[in-house]
Amino acid sequence: MDFLRPASWEEALAAKAEHPAAVPIAGGTDVMVEINFGRRRPERLLDLTRISDLREWEAGEDAVRLGACVPYTRILEDLGARLPGLALASRMVASPQIRNRGGVGGNLGTASPAGDAHPALLAAGAEVEVESAARGTRLIPVDAFYTGVKRNALRPDELIRAVHVATADGPQQYAKAGTRNAMVIAVCAFGLALHPRTRTVRTGIGSAAPTPVRAKAAEDFLNAALEEGGHWDNGKAVAPSVAQRFAELCSGACDPIDDVRGTAAYRRHAVGVMARRTLAWTWESYRGARRAPKGAA
Helix, strand or coil: CEEECCCCHHHHHHHHHHCCCCEEECCCCCHHHHHHCCCCCCCEEEECCCCHHHHCEEECCCEEEEECCCEHHHHHHHCCCCCHHHHHHHHCCCCHHHHCCCEHHHHHHHCCCCCCCHHHHHHHCCEEEEEECCCEEEEEEHHHHEEECCEECCCCCCEEEEEEEECCCCCEEEEEECCCCCCCCCCEEEEEEEECCCCEEEEEEECCCCCCECCHHHHHHHHHHHHHCCHHHHCCCCCHHHHHHHHHHHHHCCCCCCECCECHHHHHHHHHHHHHHHHHHHHHHHHHHHHCCCCCC
């Protein structure tokens, strides 16, 4: 196995162009597991750890540009206020040691439906910045990035450089069901984000379909119910019947399998429970912010 170690982004792109089958590695929290268990034996690894700008983030006026290799620990420490949904998801990634190494770029590159970051990225409406030496940069909406089980929209000569995530303008939540509280792959996961500026709600579901997915029918239903009831303006509580229907539609968006971590039936049920709970948490937070006096901490 050859080990390529570019010192700059330009060298990395050139190496990927010359060796399209080379597997990028940074934190190694997914790739090394597959190699150690003999599930994968790439001819070449493309080490990105020397490229410092991949470990940096910058906040623009409306969004955060998150370098592909920014570790989950830094997302937790630095971006909780700007990207609360992704920060909550980061908190549930494995152990502190793995959070110190792994990043969102690795989750996207692996494209496992069980990746912890995916539901939060879907709910936030993120875009993935990818680049090749030949064609330059393009932004891929995260909805279009997942193309199959552990498959994504990257072309053979492209690398993930960053993820663009809109700064939260409303409450966000994330919930994960697992066989224990830590160091566990999700049985299923759910992300929810309120976007008061556009008066919309977005969802993200993980580990309950061949790819991470949104519950679009549930979003459409809830968006219509909130608009019809004037909830964005009056801050009224969401009726239990609306919350229940939203949960049912989220369950219906799943296409899960039975495996060693859980049954398909359990995953559908758990997603519905998490959808109902996260809706209650986020909407109560929104109502609380509306009730708070201006200038209050």
